[in-house]
Amino acid sequence: VDTKTLCLGALSFGDASGYEIKKQVEGSFGHFLAVSYGSIYPALNELCGQGLIACTVVSQDVRPDKKVYRLTDAGRSKLREELMGCRTTHKVRSEFLFVLCFAAMLTPERLLSVLDGQVEEFERNLRLVQLWLKRDDLSTGARFAAGFGDAVMRAAVEFIRTNKGMVLAGGGAQ
Amino acid sequence: VDTKTLCLGALSFGDASGYEIKKQVEGSFGHFLAVSYGSIYPALNELCGQGLIACTVVSQDVRPDKKVYRLTDAGRSKLREELMGCRTTHKVRSEFLFVLCFAAMLTPERLLSVLDGQVEEFERNLRLVQLWLKRDDLSTGARFAAGFGDAVMRAAVEFIRTNKGMVLAGGGAQ
DNA sequence: AGGTGCATGTAAATAGTTACATGATTAA
DNA sequence: TTAATCATGTAACTATTTACATGCACCT
Numbered sequence: 506v507d508t509k510t511l512c513l514g515a516l517s518f519g520d521a522s523g524y525e526i527k528k529q530v531e532g533s534f535g536h537f538l539a540v541s542y543g544s545i546y547p548a549l550n551e552l553c554g555q556g557l558i559a560c561t562v563v564s565q566d567v568r569p570d571k572k573v574y575r576l577t578d579a580g581r582s583k584l585r586e587e588l589m590g591c592r593t594t595h596k597v598r599s600e601f602l603f604v605l606c607f608a609a610m611l612t613p614e615r616l617l618s619v620l621d622g623q624v625e626e627f628e629r630n631l632r633l634v635q636l637w638l639k640r641d642d643l644s645t646g647a648r649f650a651a652g653f654g655d656a657v658m659r660a661a662v663e664f665i666r667t668n669k670g671m672v673l674a675g676g677g678a679q
Numbered sequence: 680v681d682t683k684t685l686c687l688g689a690l691s692f693g694d695a696s697g698y699e700i701k702k703q704v705e706g707s708f709g710h711f712l713a714v715s716y717g718s719i720y721p722a723l724n725e726l727c728g729q730g731l732i733a734c735t736v737v738s739q740d741v742r743p744d745k746k747v748y749r750l751t752d753a754g755r756s757k758l759r760e761e762l763m764g765c766r767t768t769h770k771v772r773s774e775f776l777f778v779l780c781f782a783a784m785l786t787p788e789r790l791l792s793v794l795d796g797q798v799e800e801f802e803r804n805l806r807l808v809q810l811w812l813k814r815d816d817l818s819t820g821a822r823f824a825a826g827f828g829d830a831v832m833r834a835a836v837e838f839i840r841t842n843k844g845m846v847l848a849g850g851g852a853q
Numbered sequence: 854a855g856g857t858g859c860a861t862g863t864a865a866a867t868a869g870t871t872a873c874a875t876g877a878t879t880a881a
Numbered sequence: 882t883t884a885a886t887c888a889t890g891t892a893a894c895t896a897t898t899t900a901c902a903t904g905c906a907c908c909t
Contacts, residue, residue: 506774506777506778507895507896508896508897511777514777514780514781517781517784522860522861523860523861523862524859524860524861534776534777534780536771537771537772537773537776537777538772538773538776538777539770539772539897539898540897541897541898541899542860542861542862543862543863543864543897543898543899543900544896544897544898546861546862546863547862547863550862565859565860567859567905567906567907568858568859568860568905568906569859569860569861569904569905570860570861571859571860571861572860572861584781584784585784588778588781588784588785588789589785589786589789591774591778592774593774593775593778593793593796593797594772594773594774594775595771595772595773595774595775595776595797595800596713596771596772596773597710597711597769597770597771598711598712598713598768598769598770598772599711599712599768599769599770600680600765600766600767600768600769601767601768601769602708602711602712602769602824602827602828603680603685603688603708603711603712603824604680604762604765604767605820605823605824605827606688606708606818606820606821606823606824607688607691607758607762607820608818608819608820608823609818609819609820610691610758610759610762611762611763612763615762615763619767622767623767623769626769644780644782644783644849645782645783645845645846645848645849646779646780646781646782646783646846646849647780649779649780649782649842649845649846650776650777650779650780652838652842653776653779653835653838653839653842654776656834656835656837656838657831657834657835657838659834660830660831660833660834661827661830661831663830664826664827664830664831665827668823668826668827671819671823672819672820672823674819675818675819675820681867681868681869682868682869696888696889697888697889697890698887698888698889713869713870715869715870715871716888716889716890717869717870717871717872717890717891717892718868718869718870720889720890720891721890721891724890739887739888741877741878741879741887742877742878742886742887742888743876743877743887743888743889744888744889745887745888745889746888746889
C-alpha cells in the first residue's frame with residue numbers, strides 16, 4: 506500500500522484535507538501504518554491530476570485556507586481495484602527486539618528503559634485503539650483491524666511484564 | 680537499526696558469510712527483521728573498510744568460494760555503542776489490516792484468501808520461532824525476542840480465527 | 854516570550870528492494 | 882530438464898523520512 510492508496514482509503518471515510526488525513530490515520534490506523542506530510546501532499550496532488558480525487562479550497566476566517574479532497578467515482582473504483590489485487594503483507598520491523606537479543610551486552614539501566622519505554626508506547630497505542638473501538642459507526646472491517654491491534658498489543662504488554670524479570674536478571678553483564 | 684548494525688549483531692553470534700547471515704537472520708530474526716543481499720553485501724564491504732569486521736576467503740571444493748567475516752574488537756565495541764544509544768522503535772506496517780478495513784468493498788473470496796493467507800504466514804513464522812526456542816544454547820535476550828514473537832503471533836492467529844466469521848458475515852457486500 | 858496547533862508544500866538525504874549478472878552442483 | 886541451493890556482487894529504481902520554508906492565532 507503506497508501513500509496514494511492510503512489517501513484513497515482515508516478519503517473513502519469522508520472528505521478531508523491532507524492535514525486531516527494525517528491526523529485521522531494517526532488516530533485510527535496508527536498502530537499499523539505511518540504517514541508523513543512529505544509523502545501525503547505529493548500523493549494528493551498526483552491523485553488530483555489523475556482525476557481520482559477532486560479538490561475544493563476552503564477559506565477559513567481564522568485558520569489558514571485548506572484544500573479539502575473528496576473521492577471521485579473513478580477514485581472509488583481505483584481503490585476497490587487496488588484492494589482486490591494488492592499483496593497483503595504484514596511486516597514488523599523491531600529495533601526493540603533486535604536490541605533485546607543482545608541483552609547481555611547492555612547495562613541494566615538501558616535494559617530497563619528500553620523495556621519500560623516499549624510498554625508505554627504499546628499502552629499509548631492501546632488507548633487510541635480502545636477509543637476507536639468505542640465508536641458505534643465503525644464498519645465491521647475497521648472494527649476487525651482495531652480489535653486485532655488491541656489483542657496483539659495486549660499480548661505484547663503482558664509478555665514484556667511477565668518476562669521483564671527474567672531478562673533483567675539474565676542480561677546486564679557489565 | 681541499519682543493515683550494518685544488523686550484520687555486526689549477527690556476527691556476534693559467530694563467524695559467517697553474507698549468504699549465511701541472511702539465512703541466519705531469516706531463521707531467527709525473521710519475524711521482526713528483513714534483509715536482502717542487495718543491502719547485506721555493501722554493508723559487509725563497508726564494515727570491512729572501517730575495520731569493524733575482518734574477512735577470510737574460504738575455498739570450498741564443490742561449492743563456490745565464500746568470504747567468512749568475523750567481528751573485530753573495534754566491531755564489538757561499535758555494536759555495544761550502537762545498542763546502548765540507538766532508538767528502539769517497534770514498527771508494524773500492515774497492508775493486511777489496511778485491506779481488512781475495507782472488508783465491505785471486497786468479495787467474500789478475496790476476504791477469505793487474505794485471512795487464510797495471513798494465518799498461514801503467522802503459522803509458518805511460529806514454527807520457525809518455536810524451533811529456535813527449543814535450542815538450549817540461547818541467550819536470555821534471544822529467548823526473550825523469540826518468546827515475544829511466539830506470544831504475539833499466537834494472539835494474532837487466535838484473533839483472526841475467532842473473528843473470521845464476523846468479518847466474513849459483515850463484509851463482502853458486492 | 855515562547856510553545857503548540859493549524860495548514861501546505863519542496864528538496865535533499867536516506868534506505869532499501871528488485872532485477873540483473875554469473876556459474877557450478879544436486880535433487881526431483 | 883528443471884528447479885533449488887550455494888555464493889557474491891552491482892545498478893537502477895522506489896519510497897519515505899527529515900529538514901526547511903512560511904505564517905497566523907491562541908494559550909500560558
